[in-house]
Amino acid sequence: MAIFLLITIPVSVQVHLVMAVMLLLAMTVIKTLRLEGNWRLLLLTFGTIIVLRYAYWRTTSTLPPLDQWVDFTFGFILYLAEMYCIVMLFLSLFVVINPIPPRPSKRLAKDQPVPFVDVYIPTYNEDYDLLAGTLAAAKAMDYPEDRFTVWLLDDGGTEAKRNHSDPETAAVAQERYEQLQQLCAELDCRYLTRALNEHAKAGNLNNGLANSTGEFVAVFDADHAPARDFLQETVPYMGEDPKLFLVQTPHFFLNPDPLERNLRTFEVMPSENEMFYGVIQRGLDRWNAAFFCGSAALLRREALQVTGGFAGRSITEDCETAIELHSRGWNSVYVDKPLVAGLQPATFSSFIGQRTRWAQGMMQIMLFSFPLFKPGLKLVQRLAYMSSVMFWLFPLPRIIFLLAPFCYLFFDLQIFTASGGEFAAYTLTYVVVNLVMQNSLFGRWRWPWISELYEYIQSVHLFGALVSVARNPTKPTFKVTAKDENVDVSRLSELSRPFYLIFLLLIVAVLMTVFKIGAEPYQAEVTMVVGGWNIFNLILAGCALGVVSERREIRASRRVNVERRCEVQGADGTWQKGLITNVSSGGIGIRVGSTVGLTRSMPAKVRFSPLSDTRGHNELSVYIQSTSTEGKGSVLGCRYMTEKGQDYRLIADLLYANSSNWQQRQRSRQVNIGIIRGTLRFLGIALYQTGRGLGYFLRFGAAKAQSNE
């Protein structure tokens, strides 16, 4: 308590500055020496104090007077946005203050009973190849064969769809229905569909529950192929705690999201979701608040029955289900090991579509069952859920921060009453402290300024989506995110227009800044501060231009590096030894000693010993697309020529059998590059991407305008 009294002492600006600089120095020392434990806590405490002092000062000294109501209104909106950020900072600080370290790998013990598991793969419109891969991978899981069933829950072949009034739609559904039934038969899976498409994914899963009886339920999205050890790694937890309803594992993606693809950061920078799965879920796990993410999870049927199956009120059924069960005293566990490999949206517009669903769904949860007052939850769980749900309000402050400088630059509103000196002493130290704290909490999983970039690119479109939920909470409906798209030509995203408009506006604001400094020297100090802020926005917006300028994707699917011995049979019929060096969902790369009998555009056969049980099947037909010399040998680029369902088992074996591959790949990217390097790097990226974005605009903008007409 005394410390809070100390924090609110109204000392002079100079004192605050000196104190803040000294604490910052101490924080830097702790951070540079990578001190852990209580030192890390001390760093966060120092940061907290500076942030609290900023909040106190901001509240007591910087709001415009009430009678200047225009100033006050906009000033207060900005104030609320900042306070939201501070509240979020503290909430996330609380969540990740002490994340559970990665749990040791588990296996079912020999003498343990093996519970029966139903594996659900809900699908709506995913194509045959994708489903075949996922089903094959699910079937290949290391678990007694008679103790699990793989269910394909098809919402694309429901009776309603097959009897659709549009004959063409009906025909497509009917064809799909038959093909998938055939596939399931080949792969020894169960096909299930239903009469009507009620309650979207939740309804589909509930239909699965109604038609099966297994003690546990594993859910994989159609594009999430499980690793072989998924059930081994997760089922044992269920035995340890009878009140456990959920074992969640991370979503690992084989392909980059649009930002990573267009900014070419996929190979080097940690992915966006890694912050969530790498640290936030682990942090939530500490507070028994890790929640269901819709896929890659094992659930307990008994628990689901308590709430009548998967919740379907919001469009994020996963989180809603989890909060309901948590509030009824059930527990959850998070296993930080990638056990599924999935795809994420390839184009910017489907990425935005996916995020719109998440944001709107979280908003619905906030409106329907506000976590802070949700009965049954423990206090820590309430806070944890608040942080998860409130996070999705970020588009509001982000847009406010974008527009706030305009209030001053264009309309001369005084929305932040502080002198340049006060601004430097309070706001700058706050911003730097914020950076240091974020970096020390999330540095391994998120580089500096990348969060801001992600927030910005989403905010432009999510802002309206959030407003629409607020106006009509039940309106948003579940839209399946398309993930199998390809960008075969470079182009501008169809959602790019607002980004160029905002960029233009920011450029005008920069010109206005220059003009104002010249024309109004008496407030040059303030103008420079606001102008600097505007330039930060401009850098962000410039970088975003690169994100919406979709690059042509050379490969249809990402390759994963592996090392698997194999034999290749060329046209001459002889088998020669080779090494599979990389695998993707479309093909493989094989290194061979000589290319005798192996030429381009020729079919070939590959033979290897699978890690999983493939029922003796070990030959895969491929088509040699390319050959290239590499050192002494050559590398063949081959495409699969799948003939039957069994082939998918082999592909799945190559792709998914070894989940430690994926972890390795993630680890290699999870490096904290520090604030200074990160900032410089970001500036470099931003500069380059601004240029690329403008270039794309010149090349494709006109074409796009034409095609729109």
Place this chain on the structure above:
Amino acid sequence: MNRRFLSIASLLATASLPAMAQTPLPFDMSPESDLVIPVPVAPTPTPQPAAVAPAPVVAPTFTRFVLPDQQMRLEGEEASRAVVVYLTEEQAGAAARLEFSYLNALVVAPEVSALAVRINGTEIARQPIASSASPSPISVALPAGLLRAGANIVDFRATQRHRTDCSVGSTYELWTELEEGSARLVFDAPASGRVTRLADLAAVGVDQEGNTRVRLLQGAANDPQAATAGLQLAQQLALALRVAELQIETTTALSSAYDPGVLDVVMMPASALPAQFASAQAQASAGPLAALVPTANGANVLLVSGPDWAAVRRAGDALLASAPLTPQAPRIDLPTPHPMMLGGQSVSIADLGVETMEFNGRRYYSQLQFELPYDFYAYRYGELELVLDAAYSSDVLPGSEIDIYTNGKIASATPLLRTDGGLLRDTVIRIPMTNLRPGRNEVAVSVNLQAQSDSVCSPGWTGQAPNRFVLSSTSQLRFPDYARAAAMPDLLVTAGSGWPYTGTQPSPIVVGNGTDSLVSAMLMLSRVAAASGRVLPVDVVSPNELSPERNALVVMPLGEMSPPVLSASGVAPAAAAVAPAGDTVLDQFATEAPPPIWSGPVNWLAERVGLEPDDLRILPVADTLYSAAPGAVVMSQVRRPEGGIWTVLTGADAQAMREGAGRLVITENWRSIAGRISAIAPTDQGVTVVQANNMTLVETQPFSLLNLRLIAANWFSGNILYFAAAIAAGAVLLMLASSFVLTQLGRRS
């Protein structure tokens, strides 16, 4: 009325401005060229008398000088200076005129500049300012009934505009000055300078130089009782005479004639009274007696007597009892109200004597005053607020600036960022309290107006410009709850408020031998009384009666001090003060050491951030003994480790001390007194101040958490590293607490 001014003006112009005679004399005083219209316009009774030129001396007259300072200077576009003149009933009833002569800057444009005089709120004269070549004498007969017995406020107001220049900078070239000693009230017979009632003591007034002098006839100077009575009476006289600096001299003979600004004071027990007071002897033997004794030569003589010294001491109380210090009866140099402002209070500037004024110039300037308590302790962190109600015309441009000065130093500069609204309503300007002090504070509001039309500056525009700014007197000064504590030693506190020697319990005072020491003590104490408005009860004691636990005063030359007193004085013994040997003239270039390398950043910090290296000190440097310059008088304050606060006035010898004390009490010097040492040597321009490095906080208010928090804010603001350390310590505790809580909360890994 116009005609009358015209005649004055033409008379002046022909008399003293032959060079200006060629120019047409458009002394048009029609309303549209009235530059300043005080709002609300008081119903001005038209002065009746038509005396327009210095009246020929026809009858015996009596003169009262008006100005408490040697001169009065009115600077800027709108300036106003007022003084208070106390009159006896006899004087108030007599026919009188106000005479003065003035000189002004050449650049003041007579057509659009005017000097007005108000007495008790009634304008009695207004005329163009046109006396740049030589002083112009003015004489204005006062309407009957205007003057009153007691306090009268004489207010000189100048409206001055530049002849050619429309810039803000040019307004600093505008001045009008009243000639030294020229401002006087001349009364017709039978008025005289005789003061007959104790309540009228302030009517003793000032002499031509603005001084008031007490000539003291005292029986036994070395008798502690007599000295005690004398010290008390000196303070009471300063208050009763309503002067800032009272000159005191001892004498043995009464004045031979009436002198303006002089009061003879006879202070002795009845038994010692000289023969001419025989008539009063009986009364004085019976009990305390304080009375003005009629004299044949017209000199004013105050008799303070009684059967013994104790009674003499009590007799002095009658001075203030009959004329208590009230806002209606202020000090003669402080006509405007200056109320005590405590935390959480606010006051409208109207209550501080500022009138709403419509202004068409480029630099509006207004001054106000208020008091702060002796334990005001918010000068490092606090901010007071000026809540501004003002309006401006569309001519005013953004970039115009409202500057606030506190005690002569710039405290805040607020640019007007938008001028499209035309109105500032409840606009808050935050003023750092950095230069505020216990006691009386002066705040100046200066508004620099940038106007579109000023950039064109057509001829005559300085005066013709339409009104462009109004500062409403409903604007308020708002004080936050500020920290209340005294950090001692600080002579500023004592000089401004008398603390810690106020209260009912007499403080011991040691006075050196001889009249010079006693007069020095009287000068000092009466100046403290004038500043604080109250009498400090003191008791003259011998040096060995001093106790280090008790607050005490010492007025004694260094040579006379006993070693324990000397060592406690904070001043080095006289012998230590050796003038530097050698030819310093030759050394002046050699001693310029190159600035240390860190001076650059240090200066930058000081200028841009307001951070002094001293603020970052962990252990303060010990306060060393101060070596006074030869002939200097030194005021020193020391907080004894035992708890007593000792204030010492000393000098090399008694005479130097007395002369120095005379310089020290001059208002300008007195208001510079601060720190642990304040010294002034005969050749010094101003007071040398040594700030205390080691200050002790003295609790002055009942304990409250709120006050403690504010005190902490001020203390930490001066001890920055301690604040950082406290925060860091708090952080470590918080960290340990949360670390503990974390082990209790949540899932174990």
